[in-house]
Amino acid sequence: MAGPSSRPGLWPIDADPGRSADAIAFTHRLGGLMLVENDTDNDLPALELRGLRRVFGDKVAVDDIDLTVPVGSFFGMVGPNGAGKTTALSMAVGLLRPSAGQAFVQGIDVWSDPVEAKRRLGVLPDGLALPERLTGGELLTYWGRFRGIPSDVVAARTAELLRILELEEAEQLGTLVGEYSTGMRKKIGLATALLHTPKVLVLDEPYEAVDPVSARVLTRILRRFTATGGSVVISSHVMALVEQLCDHVAIVARGEVVAQGTLDEVRAGATLEDRFVALVGAPAVDDEELSWIGG
Template sequence: MSTHPEPALQTTGLRKAFGDHVAVDDVDLTVPAGSFYGLVGPNGAGKTTTLAMAVGLLRPDAGSARIFGVDVWHDTVQAKALVGVLPDGNAMPERLTGREVLTYLGLLRGLPAGVVAERTDELLQVFELDAAERTLVIEYSTGMRKKIGLAVALLHAPRLLVLDEPFEAVDPVSAATIRAILSKFVDSGGSVIISSHVMALVEQLCDHVGVMSDGRVVAAGPLADVRGTATLEDAFVGLVGAQSRGTEGLAWLTA
C-alpha cells in the first residue's frame, strides 16, 4: 500500500446538469493512493460525466476535483501532468497511424525523442497494434481504438489512470493483457479508477468500489465493505433497486 497522504483522486460535491436533466448530483468520491478503484452503475448513472469532470474535460456546475491534492480546475497544468485518461468515445488525431499518435503526443509532452520512440515501440507491441503500421486511427476497429486510447493514457507514465470502460469492445486476449498491465501498475504504487458495468471484472480486479445510480453515489468504500457477504452483483442490484424485467413482455418473439 502506498504511504502517500493525499488521495489519488478526490471529488467533492460534483454536480452537472444538462438542461433540466441533472446528470451528476453532489458526487463525493475518494480514490486512495495506490488503490484500484471500480466505479460501477447502470447505463446513464453518470459515471462518464463524473470522470470527465474529475480530470478536467467537463466543467462542473458545482464542486471540485483534486488529483494528489492538486486542484484540477485551478492548477490545471500541474494536475494534468499527473494523470493519464481514457475517455469514452472521443475522437483522436484521426489521420495519424497509431505510431504517429504516440510519437506526436509524446513529443508534445516534451519527452525526449529517444524515450518516446522506445515507449511507442513497446506500447504498440503490448497492445498488438504494431501489425497495423499503415492504418490510420480513423480506420481502426472499436477495439483497436480502445487500445490506442489506453496506450495514450500510459505513454507519459502518469501516477493516476482514469479509464472509462477500458474493457469494452476489447477481445479476451487483449483484455487479459490490459488486466495484467493495470495490476502491475497498481502493485508498483500507481492508482487506477475504471468505470465498468461488468461486475465480475470489477470484483476480480478492484480493491475499492463506488456504486452510482441516477447521478448519485449510493455506496462507496473497500470492496469487502460494499459487497458484504453477497457477491458484488447482488449488492449492486440491491443498491440500485433494478428488477429484472426480462421475463415479462415480448410475447410475440417467442410465439
C-alpha cells in the same frame, strides 16, 4: 528488440511487481523509467471528488458526489447506463466543467491548477476522438512531443507500447488509426494515457469491445501499474469484471454515490451484482409482458 530492463528510456512493464520500494527507486536512479515514479504524496488520495455537481438545463446529471480513491488502489465505478459515471469522471479529469464542487488529483485542484493535475493524470475518456490519418506510432510520437517528452524517450516508449499492446503489426503495415477496430482504438487510447508516465489512470469502459486475449494484456499492464504505486479508476457496468479486477468500488445511481469502500465492504457478504441490484433496483417484468417472444 531488447528487453525493457536493458535499454534506457523504457519502463520495466515485464519487471517483477514484487520488488521492494528501494529496488524500484534504485532502478529509477539508474535511468530506467517506470510506469510510476516514487513520490511523497502517498498520504493524499489519488483522486478526490468533493460535492461534484453537474446540471444540464433542468436535469441533474451528477448530484453532489463525494468520492475518495486511495493511492495504489484499483478502483471500480459501476452504475446503470445514464447513472452519471461518465459525467463525473469527465469533471474529475478536467474535460467537463462542474456546475459546483471540486476535483483533486493527489491534492492538486484539477480546475485551479489544470497543468499540474494533468501531468499526474492518464485518461481514456468515453468516445475518445483520435486523429484518423495517422498510424498508431505517429499518433504516439506527436502525443509525446506535445507533452514535452524528449524525442528519443518518445520513440523508445512508443515502440514498447505498440509491441506490448499488440499493435506492432498494424504499425508495420502502415494501418491508419481511422482503420483500427474498436478494440484497437481502445488500446491506442490506453497507450496515449500511459505515455507520459502518469500517477493516476482514469479509464472509461477500457474493456469495451476488447477481445479476451487483449483484455488479459490490458489487465496485466494495469496490475503492474498499481503494483508500482499507481492508482487506476475504471468505469463499467459489467459487475463480474469489476469484481475480478478491483479492490475498491463505488456504486453510482441517479447521479449519486449510493455505496463506496473496499470491495468486501460494498458487497457486504453478497455478490457485487446482487448488491448493485439491491441498491439500484431492477424494473419488474410481468410474466404476461413480451409473451410473443419465442411463441
